[in-house]
Amino acid sequence: MTIAPTKDKATTNIGVSKPRVDVREKVTGAAIFTDDVQFGAGLLHARAKRSPYAHALIKRIDISKAKALPGVKVVVTGEDFPNRTGLYLRDRFIFARDRVRFVGEAVAGVAAVSEEIADKAVDLIEVEYEPLPGVHDPVYGASSEAPLVHPDLGSYEWPNFIFPVPGTNISNHFKVRKGDVDSVWEKCAAVVEYTFRVPHVQHVPIEPHVAIAKVDDEGNVTLWASSQSPFAQRNLIAKSLDIPESKIRVIAPLIGGGFGCKAGVTMEAIPVAIALKAKGHPVKFRLTREEEFYTNFVRQGLVAQIKVGCDKDGNLLGLQNTMYWDGGGYTDYGVNITRAGGYSGSGPFDCPNVKVDSLCVYTNHPVGGAYRGFGMSEVHTGIVQAMDMLAEKIGMDRVEFLKKNVVQEGDKILTGMTMHKTGIKECIDKAAQAINWGVKEPNSAPNKLRGKGIAVMWKAPAMPPNAGSSALIKLNEDASVTVMIGGQEIGQGTFTAMAQIAAEALGVPFESVKVKGPIDTQYSPYEWQTVASRLTWSMGNAVRNAALDARRRILDMVAEAWGENVEDLDIKDGYVISYKTEESISLKNIVVYGIPKPNDEGWIGGPVVGSGNFMPTYVTGLDKETGQGERAVVHYTTGAQAVDLEVDLDTGQITILKAVSAFDVGKAINPDLVRAQIEGGFVQGMSSAIFEEMKLVNGHMQNPSFVDYRIATSADVPEKIEAIIVEAPQDDGPFGARGIGEHPMVPTIAALANAIYNATGVRVPHPPLSAEKIYLAMLDAGIVK
Amino acid sequence: MSFHRIILTVNGSTEQVDVPGNMTLLQMLREKLALTGTKNGCAAGECGACTVLMNGEPVNSCMVLAAECNGADIITIEGLARDGQLDVIQKTIIEQGGVQCGFCTPGMLISARALLNRNPHPKEEEIREALVGNLCRCTGYNRIVSAVKAAAEVQ
Numbered sequence A: 001m002t003i004a005p006t007k008d009k010a011t012t013n014i015g016v017s018k019p020r021v022d023v024r025e026k027v028t029g030a031a032i033f034t035d036d037v038q039f040g041a042g043l044l045h046a047r048a049k050r051s052p053y054a055h056a057l058i059k060r061i062d063i064s065k066a067k068a069l070p071g072v073k074v075v076v077t078g079e080d081f082p083n084r085t086g087l088y089l090r091d092r093f094i095f096a097r098d099r100v101r102f103v104g105e106a107v108a109g110v111a112a113v114s115e116e117i118a119d120k121a122v123d124l125i126e127v128e129y130e131p132l133p134g135v136h137d138p139v140y141g142a143s144s145e146a147p148l149v150h151p152d153l154g155s156y157e158w159p160n161f162i163f164p165v166p167g168t169n170i171s172n173h174f175k176v177r178k179g180d181v182d183s184v185w186e187k188c189a190a191v192v193e194y195t196f197r198v199p200h201v202q203h204v205p206i207e208p209h210v211a212i213a214k215v216d217d218e219g220n221v222t223l224w225a226s227s228q229s230p231f232a233q234r235n236l237i238a239k240s241l242d243i244p245e246s247k248i249r250v251i252a253p254l255i256g257g258g259f260g261c262k263a264g265v266t267m268e269a270i271p272v273a274i275a276l277k278a279k280g281h282p283v284k285f286r287l288t289r290e291e292e293f294y295t296n297f298v299r300q301g302l303v304a305q306i307k308v309g310c311d312k313d314g315n316l317l318g319l320q321n322t323m324y325w326d327g328g329g330y331t332d333y334g335v336n337i338t339r340a341g342g343y344s345g346s347g348p349f350d351c352p353n354v355k356v357d358s359l360c361v362y363t364n365h366p367v368g369g370a371y372r373g374f375g376m377s378e379v380h381t382g383i384v385q386a387m388d389m390l391a392e393k394i395g396m397d398r399v400e401f402l403k404k405n406v407v408q409e410g411d412k413i414l415t416g417m418t419m420h421k422t423g424i425k426e427c428i429d430k431a432a433q434a435i436n437w438g439v440k441e442p443n444s445a446p447n448k449l450r451g452k453g454i455a456v457m458w459k460a461p462a463m464p465p466n467a468g469s470s471a472l473i474k475l476n477e478d479a480s481v482t483v484m485i486g487g488q489e490i491g492q493g494t495f496t497a498m499a500q501i502a503a504e505a506l507g508v509p510f511e512s513v514k515v516k517g518p519i520d521t522q523y524s525p526y527e528w529q530t531v532a533s534r535l536t537w538s539m540g541n542a543v544r545n546a547a548l549d550a551r552r553r554i555l556d557m558v559a560e561a562w563g564e565n566v567e568d569l570d571i572k573d574g575y576v577i578s579y580k581t582e583e584s585i586s587l588k589n590i591v592v593y594g595i596p597k598p599n600d601e602g603w604i605g606g607p608v609v610g611s612g613n614f615m616p617t618y619v620t621g622l623d624k625e626t627g628q629g630e631r632a633v634v635h636y637t638t639g640a641q642a643v644d645l646e647v648d649l650d651t652g653q654i655t656i657l658k659a660v661s662a663f664d665v666g667k668a669i670n671p672d673l674v675r676a677q678i679e680g681g682f683v684q685g686m687s688s689a690i691f692e693e694m695k696l697v698n699g700h701m702q703n704p705s706f707v708d709y710r711i712a713t714s715a716d717v718p719e720k721i722e723a724i725i726v727e728a729p730q731d732d733g734p735f736g737a738r739g740i741g742e743h744p745m746v747p748t749i750a751a752l753a754n755a756i757y758n759a760t761g762v763r764v765p766h767p768p769l770s771a772e773k774i775y776l777a778m779l780d781a782g783i784v785k
Numbered sequence B: 001m002s003f004h005r006i007i008l009t010v011n012g013s014t015e016q017v018d019v020p021g022n023m024t025l026l027q028m029l030r031e032k033l034a035l036t037g038t039k040n041g042c043a044a045g046e047c048g049a050c051t052v053l054m055n056g057e058p059v060n061s062c063m064v065l066a067a068e069c070n071g072a073d074i075i076t077i078e079g080l081a082r083d084g085q086l087d088v089i090q091k092t093i094i095e096q097g098g099v100q101c102g103f104c105t106p107g108m109l110i111s112a113r114a115l116l117n118r119n120p121h122p123k124e125e126e127i128r129e130a131l132v133g134n135l136c137r138c139t140g141y142n143r144i145v146s147a148v149k150a151a152a153e154v155q
Helices: A023-028 A064-068 A115-124 A230-241 A269-275 A289-294 A334-343 A376-394 A398-405 A424-434 A494-506 A535-562 A671-690 A748-760 A771-780 B025-032 B088-095 B105-118 B124-130 B142-154
Strands: A044-050 A056-062 A072-077 A106-112 A126-131 A170-178 A190-198 A210-215 A221-225 A248-252 A283-286 A301-310 A316-328 A353-362 A448-459 A469-475 A481-485 A569-572 A575-578 A584-586 A609-614 A637-648 A654-664 A721-726 B003-010 B013-020 B051-054 B057-060 B073-075
Touching: A023 B088, A023 B105, A044 A115, A044 A269, A056 A106, A064 A072, A064 A115, A072 A115, A072 A269, A106 A115, A106 A269, A170 A334, A190 A376, A210 A269, A221 A230, A221 A269, A230 A248, A230 A269, A269 A283, A301 A376, A316 A334, A316 A376, A334 A353, A334 A376, A376 A398, A376 A448, A376 A748, A398 A424, A398 A448, A424 A448, A424 A637, A424 A654, A424 A721, A448 A748, A469 A494, A469 A535, A481 A494, A481 A535, A494 A535, A535 A569, A535 A575, A535 A609, A637 A748, A637 A771, A654 A671, A654 A748, A671 A721, A671 A748, A671 B142, A748 A771, B013 B025, B025 B051, B051 B105, B057 B105, B088 B105, B088 B142, B105 B124, B105 B142, B124 B142
Parallel strands: A044 A283, A221 A248, A316 A353, A654 A721, B003 B073
Antiparallel strands: A044 A106, A056 A126, A072 A106, A170 A353, A190 A301, A210 A221, A210 A283, A301 A316, A448 A637, A469 A481, A469 A609, A569 A575, A575 A584, A637 A654, B003 B013, B051 B057, B051 B073
């Protein structure tokens, strides 16, 4: 085979919709998820004894009857595990000690030879509680009247970017002070002040949490877990159980949906703790669907008190956002959602005077954790509706108002960071155009009202400043390439995108690149976590660097063998070619065995392995009192969503005629996978907007099943869901790419609420925007009788 | 615990299995026959991840006792492809990009196959209705619906 020796850099791998590398195994049932791993006859089944109280002191636990039940191997309680754990704020135990803080908190664990026996043993554990008054509202929780959920908060450990207020229920108070908000209101031609409430919702992956732990007689721990965070779990379990990281191995097969709830550590520590007392036995712990709803991470509720004002031309002058996050009984992860909600608390708007207070409040509710959007859906629900209200008040077209006020390259955003290049205006234009913005279109029937709404968004990856990625690339005899990574395939298609990046950087066909799980902390290179929509950008850089490293090694070898300069050589389609001599050689065999020197004088080269890493080194801290700093985040992905819908006057039901999303992804490595993220994200956002709410009464969830907690089905989804890709390249992204996984559901609640208002003249501000609520609001307003 | 000896056909081969009276078809498939392609998403008949064909009809295998399956003909996701040749619905779901995490995919494909068997040319609403018991949290469904339409056209 000869390759045309031109330095043409036309790509065949980037910006191309390659087929998913994991798809055949997923359609044939061959794909292995954690629950599918086989463990044989020694397997023990774990169950947890859970608190029936939202807030209570534990007076006594008697495990004697449970221990005596035949078939029970281990019973443990909080007494056995005294260390606190947590991703950011170390505020929780594996099993509650002394006090329970939410309904469903684990107080004891059991392992038995069958699930039935484990369930019976759980029933035999006797726990005596002394109920305490609870905190069931974050605004009340932040007040001085509220009982303390964590009286010992001041003694906990936290990183220097989290600001707890000991002696209160506030586990993080993040502030932004830009300009002078307090004096600006009187200069405004229009001001809107409104309080928005967003309820708790659940991630609802179709695969429930499952983890299996085994400890050998030397104390080596192996944990198989459906996990977005095998490395973070290794680290956190090591700390909480006083085991060195070197003795813990986490193996993470494919994930059946996560959306954030399989990040950090939650239930995974329980089987490890139990397995330490049952050495040699694998111990399997699998949440029931009911447990999935409220015993693990949920998306926390939010109360946002918002005030925005503009001048007579619609220029924003002031923006104030006070957010009370309903963090739940523990906020080990929630404190950083509050931080992210704070530093992005203006939404994607350029405003000279901004004041944000973002408070993470302990309550006696389920524990808040990462959820697709990491606080941004909740923040945008309020701020973007407030902008819609302000545009109306000043008498401006919404699109014109948004375009006048969104952040642009060079703007100093609320934290003082200079905004990078962004395609947000193009996103607004394209989304608006796609639904014929500004054109009043007829209703489909006399009992329908038609309306259009638009919402904008931004989101930065929320992570520690130094969250890192690494990658290894191994070449095989047949010139195939194995990419080893620590980031997880969670459905987003990262294995495919990484194969494309590796193929492009190395110069080999996409089909020759293999990326496969499971992620295994013993063999996979380090990755912080599969969260924050950071993999395409961060891990993509690491993979690209590893591929470039392998490429350099190959070219060095061939240059030496051919007596040429590396600069004259290239790798294309699996061949090294010389632009100078037009010679070419296949990568086959040489990447493992090397190249013989002439006349039997020896060999050059050796097995080729490339390594690469990436870590942002430029992220600075933010001042505790002002939230100001040089560069708080790595970048913002921006976008806009527009919907055209009808509201049924007889039922309050909405029918979405068309939904359009436009996002600036920097560069779409695989456009079809990007569109799939955007479409699926819109539907998850729509589901949360219309249907979803964890109904909590004194901390007890009233609807923990798919019957009572409804998510969108195939029959609920609009036929017209359009995804538009905008590309303003990211300067430090691989081929210009930045993340898109979480963003598509961020603006959806606001877009729908704005459209419902446009249709009916009635604002239903607090999700879920159910037919009942819309109907009752129309009834109140006299639109229906 | 009483055990029942049952003989049934699974993906075309005859199996004899001893099952406890409280064992579900889902558990039997996964634990006794190592057919782990059928997924457990709720164990309450609400999510559809465990859908299999039982005598040609789609059922939530978590809601069927294994002991009731004596003489039954069961097709699971592992039985959809024949001799390494994917079923047309498996091909079209790949082409349409209707797979993300893949956990709902086996049950979804079985429900789609059942629909196409009883109604080779379903209308859009019929497709959406047939899949309403199969929850998916990743894709937003439309690509799956498109895959069923495409399969109906070529089959």
